[in-house]
Amino acid sequence: MASKAKASQPAVIHKVIMVGSGGVGKSALTLQFMYEEFVEDYEPTKADSYRKKVVLDGEEVQIDILDTAGQEDYAAIRDNYFRSGEGFLCVFSITEQESFQATAEFREQILRVKNDDNIPFLLVGNKADLEDRRQVTLDEANQRAHGWNVPYVETSAKTRANVDKVFYDLMREIRSRKMKASQQSNGQKGKKTKKRKCTIL
Amino acid sequence: MGSEDQVFNLMKLLDDGIKQAETIESKLDSYDKILQGVKEQMEMMKEKDTLMSVRNQNHQKLLAELENLVKQLELEEKYSSSLSNGDLSTPNGILDCTAAAQQLQRCQHAAIHPALKKMGAAEEQLRKFNQLASSFSKRLSHYLNNLFIHQGNEMGETLSRQSSDLRLPPHNSSHRDLTPYTELMAWLKQSDRDAFRQLTKVYTNNLSKLYVKEIQFFLETAKQVAVGKGDKSRLNISGGRLSGSSASLSTPMDAKNRAGSVHSIDSASVADGDMAMRHLFDQVFDKVLSELEPMCLAEQDFCCKFFHLQSGVQQAPKQSDVIDEAEDTGDIWMKQKPKITIQLAEDDSYPREYIVENLGEGLTSKVPTWQLRQINDEIRSLLTDLFPNLQDDLDGFIQSSDRQDGYYSMYMLVRMNEHVANTQDAGSFLSVTFASSLVKIKRNFDKFVQQQIKTIEENKVSKKAKCGIISFVHTFEDFANQAEVIFRNSERHTDLDKAYQKLVAAIFGSIQRIAAEHPKTPKEVIMMENFHHMHSTLSQLKIPCLENEKKEAKAKYNEYLSAYTKERLGRPLEKLHVFVEGVNAKMNQGVKPEEVGFQLAFSKTELRKVIKEYTGKEVKKSLENLYKKLEKHLSEEENLYQVVWVSMQGEFIAQYKSYEELIRKCYADSNITLEFTIDNVLEFFSNIAQSH
Numbered sequence: 001m002a003s004k005a006k007a008s009q010p011a012v013i014h015k016v017i018m019v020g021s022g023g024v025g026k027s028a029l030t031l032q033f034m035y036e037e038f039v040e041d042y043e044p045t046k047a048d049s050y051r052k053k054v055v056l057d058g059e060e061v062q063i064d065i066l067d068t069a070g071q072e073d074y075a076a077i078r079d080n081y082f083r084s085g086e087g088f089l090c091v092f093s094i095t096e097q098e099s100f101q102a103t104a105e106f107r108e109q110i111l112r113v114k115n116d117d118n119i120p121f122l123l124v125g126n127k128a129d130l131e132d133r134r135q136v137t138l139d140e141a142n143q144r145a146h147g148w149n150v151p152y153v154e155t156s157a158k159t160r161a162n163v164d165k166v167f168y169d170l171m172r173e174i175r176s177r178k179m180k181a182s183q184q185s186n187g188q189k190g191k192k193t194k195k196r197k198c199t200i201l
Numbered sequence: 202m203g204s205e206d207q208v209f210n211l212m213k214l215l216d217d218g219i220k221q222a223e224t225i226e227s228k229l230d231s232y233d234k235i236l237q238g239v240k241e242q243m244e245m246m247k248e249k250d251t252l253m254s255v256r257n258q259n260h261q262k263l264l265a266e267l268e269n270l271v272k273q274l275e276l277e278e279k280y281s282s283s284l285s286n287g288d289l290s291t292p293n294g295i296l297d298c299t300a301a302a303q304q305l306q307r308c309q310h311a312a313i314h315p316a317l318k319k320m321g322a323a324e325e326q327l328r329k330f331n332q333l334a335s336s337f338s339k340r341l342s343h344y345l346n347n348l349f350i351h352q353g354n355e356m357g358e359t360l361s362r363q364s365s366d367l368r369l370p371p372h373n374s375s376h377r378d379l380t381p382y383t384e385l386m387a388w389l390k391q392s393d394r395d396a397f398r399q400l401t402k403v404y405t406n407n408l409s410k411l412y413v414k415e416i417q418f419f420l421e422t423a424k425q426v427a428v429g430k431g432d433k434s435r436l437n438i439s440g441g442r443l444s445g446s447s448a449s450l451s452t453p454m455d456a457k458n459r460a461g462s463v464h465s466i467d468s469a470s471v472a473d474g475d476m477a478m479r480h481l482f483d484q485v486f487d488k489v490l491s492e493l494e495p496m497c498l499a500e501q502d503f504c505c506k507f508f509h510l511q512s513g514v515q516q517a518p519k520q521s522d523v524i525d526e527a528e529d530t531g532d533i534w535m536k537q538k539p540k541i542t543i544q545l546a547e548d549d550s551y552p553r554e555y556i557v558e559n560l561g562e563g564l565t566s567k568v569p570t571w572q573l574r575q576i577n578d579e580i581r582s583l584l585t586d587l588f589p590n591l592q593d594d595l596d597g598f599i600q601s602s603d604r605q606d607g608y609y610s611m612y613m614l615v616r617m618n619e620h621v622a623n624t625q626d627a628g629s630f631l632s633v634t635f636a637s638s639l640v641k642i643k644r645n646f647d648k649f650v651q652q653q654i655k656t657i658e659e660n661k662v663s664k665k666a667k668c669g670i671i672s673f674v675h676t677f678e679d680f681a682n683q684a685e686v687i688f689r690n691s692e693r694h695t696d697l698d699k700a701y702q703k704l705v706a707a708i709f710g711s712i713q714r715i716a717a718e719h720p721k722t723p724k725e726v727i728m729m730e731n732f733h734h735m736h737s738t739l740s741q742l743k744i745p746c747l748e749n750e751k752k753e754a755k756a757k758y759n760e761y762l763s764a765y766t767k768e769r770l771g772r773p774l775e776k777l778h779v780f781v782e783g784v785n786a787k788m789n790q791g792v793k794p795e796e797v798g799f800q801l802a803f804s805k806t807e808l809r810k811v812i813k814e815y816t817g818k819e820v821k822k823s824l825e826n827l828y829k830k831l832e833k834h835l836s837e838e839e840n841l842y843q844v845v846w847v848s849m850q851g852e853f854i855a856q857y858k859s860y861e862e863l864i865r866k867c868y869a870d871s872n873i874t875l876e877f878t879i880d881n882v883l884e885f886f887s888n889i890a891q892s893h
Contacts, residue, residue, distance in 0.1 A: 035740045047847040049840050050737065066843050076883035077850045079890035081843040113890065 012061040014174045016167065017085035019078075019106045021099040022070030024091045025126040028157035030067045033167050038158050045069050047081070056171050063171060075109060082113040087120035087174040089166055094125045094154065095133040100141065107148060120173035121150045124166050129156040266317075273311035274326040276333070280304045284337040289344045295381045298341075302388040305334055309392075338393040341385055346403050352378070353407030367426055367485070369419050369492045376503045387509050401508055405586040408500075413590045419492065420598045427485040427602065429478065475606075479683075482602065483612040489598070490620045490635070493591075497631040501584055510579050584630035592634050596641055607649035611684055613642045615691045622692065643696065650700040653680070654707040662715050668722035669836035670734050671715055677708055678738045685742065698746040705750045708735065709757075722834055725765035730839040732757040762841075766848045769830065770856060773823035780811045781860055784867060797867040805871045808864070817877035821885045824853070828889050850886055857882060 018026040027045045031037055034050050050065040066081055082088075090106050092099040103123065111117060123145045125136060138154070145152035151169065155162040280301035287301065288294030309330050317323055352375045390397045504510065602609045617639045624632045657673045681701065688694045712735075716727035736754035739747050771778045784797050797803050828846065835842055857879060864873055 031740075034737075035743065037740070037743070046851070047844045049733075049844045051840060064840055068847070074854065074879075074883055076886050077847060077854075079887045080846055080850075080893070083890045083893065084843055 012059070012175075013064055014056075014061060014171045015064045015066070015084060015086040016170055016174075017081060017088050018065065018067045018091060019082075019088055019110070020070060020091035020124075021093075021096075021102040024070065024093040024096070024099045025157045026070065026089075026091050027067050029089070029091065029124070029126060029155060029163055029166070030065050032157045032160055032163045034065070036160070038160075044071060054168075054171075056168065056175065061171070061175075063167065065167075075105075078109065079113050082110050085110075085114075086177075087122075087170045089122050089124050089170060091124045091126050092136065093127045094136045094141075095127050095130050097135045100125075100136045100144075103144070118177070120170055120177055121148070122166055122170050122173075123148070123150055123152045125152065125154040126157060128154040128161060129158050270313055270317060270320075270323065273313055274308055274323060274330075276304060276308050276330065281333060284333050285340075289341065292381060295385070298337075299384045299388075302337065302385060305330060305337070306388060306391065309334065334392050338389055338396050341389060342393075342396045342400055345382060345386075345400055348379070349400075349404045349407050353411050356411050367419070367422050367488055367492075369415060369496045372496070372499060372503075376499065376507075379503075379507060383507055383509075386507055390509055401583070405583065409587050409589055412500075412588055413594075416493075416588070416591060416594050420489065420594055423485050423489050423598065424601065427482045428605070429481065475608075476683075479606065479608055479612065482606070482609055483616065483687075486602070486609075486613055487616050490616060493595075494620065494624075494631065497584070497588070497591075497629075500587060501580060501629060501631070504583055504587070505580055508583065510583065581630045581633070588630070588634075592637060595634065595638050599638060599642055599645070603645045603649075607645075607652060608683065610642060610645040610649045611687045611697075614639075614646050614693050614696065615687055617642050618691065618693050646696065646700075650703060654703060657704070657707045657711050660711055660715065662718045662720070664720070666721045667834070667836050668715070668719045668727045669730065670838055671712060671727075671731055673708060673711065674731050674734050674738070677704060677735075680704070681738070681742050681744070685744075698744070701744060701747055702750070705735075705739075705747060709750070709753070723765065723768070725761045725768060726834045728761035729758055729765055729845075730836055730841060732761065733841060734839055762845065762848060766845065766852045769827060770849060770852050773820060773827055773853070774815055774856070774860075776811050777815055777860065778856075780808065781863055784863060794866045795869065798871070803867075805868055805873065808868060808871075808873055812873065812875055815876055817881045820877050820882070821888070824885050825889060828893070854879065854882060 018030055020026050022044060023042060027048070028038060030048075030050060031039060034052055045067055046069050048067045050067065051062060052065075053060060053062050055061075066085065068078065068081060072078060088106075088110055090103050090110075092103050094100075107121070110119060110121070123141065125141050127133075141152050141154075153162050153166050153169070155166055157163060279297075283294075283297040283301035284305060287298040289298060309327070313323070318327065356370065356372075356375060386397070386400075389400070599613060602613065617635060621632065621635045621639050624635065653676070656676075660671065660673055662668075663671075684697055684700075688697045712728065712731045716724040716731075719727055732754045736751060736758055739751040739754060780803070784803055787797055787800060787803065788794060792800065798805055798808075827849065831842060831845055831849075835845060857875070860875065864875075
């Protein structure tokens, strides 16, 4: 049975990383997406890894989610897992201006580590159910997203609003990036192999 | 003296008067005598008159009595001829015979004074009736006897010719053929118990042979269909009867989607082939039960009426159910019995007492007492004679299915329970049969669970370099996903819950055993990865009774993540680590921080020696080695590299800080520092990140 189970694991894996300041609801979004549960009490995450099989536009794929710590004393600790990510959900809380400001830092670090300006990336304004405590306007969030050339989506981990959407939208971006990359690499196959040879030499 | 004459005259006058008076008196006396005679005669006449009228009345009464007697004991010629020669094969003949038999019965049980029965004529007449009755009873028994045998044979012949659809041949037509004789059977039951009993025996003997054959053939076909041999369309799931359960027949995929998780396909990890087979079996099994039910009910219903086993059945709510249900099976009683008490069955004001029947194995079934009362031992024993092998054959089917695939026991448990719970007449033969099978199914299910536990406990440690996720952890995920679909909305979920708890306990135990035994992968990694997986599985399943196990899995995962982190982080700076541990041990023994340096083993010189071994270059190399080790130990599948690495980085920095702090505290004025800075460490981390 185990071998069967393993054999049926989808070949395609999309690696998603949750980033953002502490307490904005990264884990809440992840748990809501994974298990459809919402945990009220807050417990800071160190790092946790999740895996789920989903159907993305008719194709069976696997999503790996790395849920990370918002509070980290040293940014360098994040380098390694940023590097492993194929797409990022950059989360802030619409009720906390600071968390919105922090997204810029995260974005910067991701672009530096990935060395890629077009890395699949969604700006996510969480806690949309707390409209009366909003500190970040839709306008400024949209503006920032526009400036980065990424989509902006508001979510609520509590009500599950847009939770599936952000994960699926990100997976679609990752998928289309991968398709482009494989087309390119097919085209440049000769070049690449050459390159590798050089390094060996 | 004249006066003398006058006196004399007067005297004479007086004498005359007296004489006159005497004459009158004597006349009166003679009249009186005459009158006396008349009176006597009158009295005599009166007496005679009374006697005459009494006699008259008696004559009249006698006449009436005789007329009544004759009327009561007279059987019209047409009746007696019907009884001796009436055609029992045509509807009209049967009607005539029925009427005649009823007339005969009326005559035989005429309400006449016992004394009158001693009259020669009455005696003779009654004797004649008895002869008529016994000869008719013989004729009727003989005829029905042949009819039963004939029917049994005829249907037996058609059996082999019937199409191979998975269905039981209906007995409606044979029941319909026999129905006209119902009243005659009632007569026979009253007039000739022995003949009636004999006839019942003939019926059960012949029909039981037929039923045995039919059911065996049917179950054999079901087995064939269930293993996918032959045409699946045989299953012939038509809307009507199955529509009630069709909702639960939907595929697990549908179910999962409906459960809310938008595109989750976790249950699809089981090979589709297995799932298709199990799904097919579930349908076959439901079909088997759904076919047996109406067949048994129809036969029971027929026997009740035909053999007059229940009295006052029309008032019973249960009976109305049967009538109600019979509508769609083209029931033969519809014309005769008015539908009267259907509402009674749904009437909530009806006293709802229940007897909780303990079926053993933790199974109970609630039986309303008013239903129980209706169930007659006679009917049950008749049905037992009619279906002598049903229990064995059904159990045989269950056992052979169970041998094919242990998962089947779960489907059977749920399905059979549904049928037992929804049965319309608890306590009937069929319900008792099903209930007994349910107990066996439950045992099979327990065995299946026990088998899985055994597999888990006997799981061999794999010799692969990486242990990864142990096979039974995956198996449980598949098992639970399937079981949740099968047991959804079933009362039997409690049985499943118990099984879950046993399985999870066995899994947790075996993870620890394998973790301890595995030759290559560290114990901590096996614990961490497998409990992480278990936690994820349990979170996805959300089974309320496993909430504690879920928490335990999470706690174990965290415990071993930190154990592994600490264990491995002793390595990059091992000597320094040992040194610091030693210092800490001393301080715990009560040595003051500033005095630690005076201990020979922990002198400044010793510290310098240790620190010198860990130059930045060394540290970088050992961190790189650590990362490589990590890649070697951790499995691709559980994907915990990042998590563990983050944990290690954090722990390493924390250690670094604690070493610095310790040096500052114990060797304050010695100016000893580590050979590398925290910025160096962060740079190493970034470099490792870039190179992987």
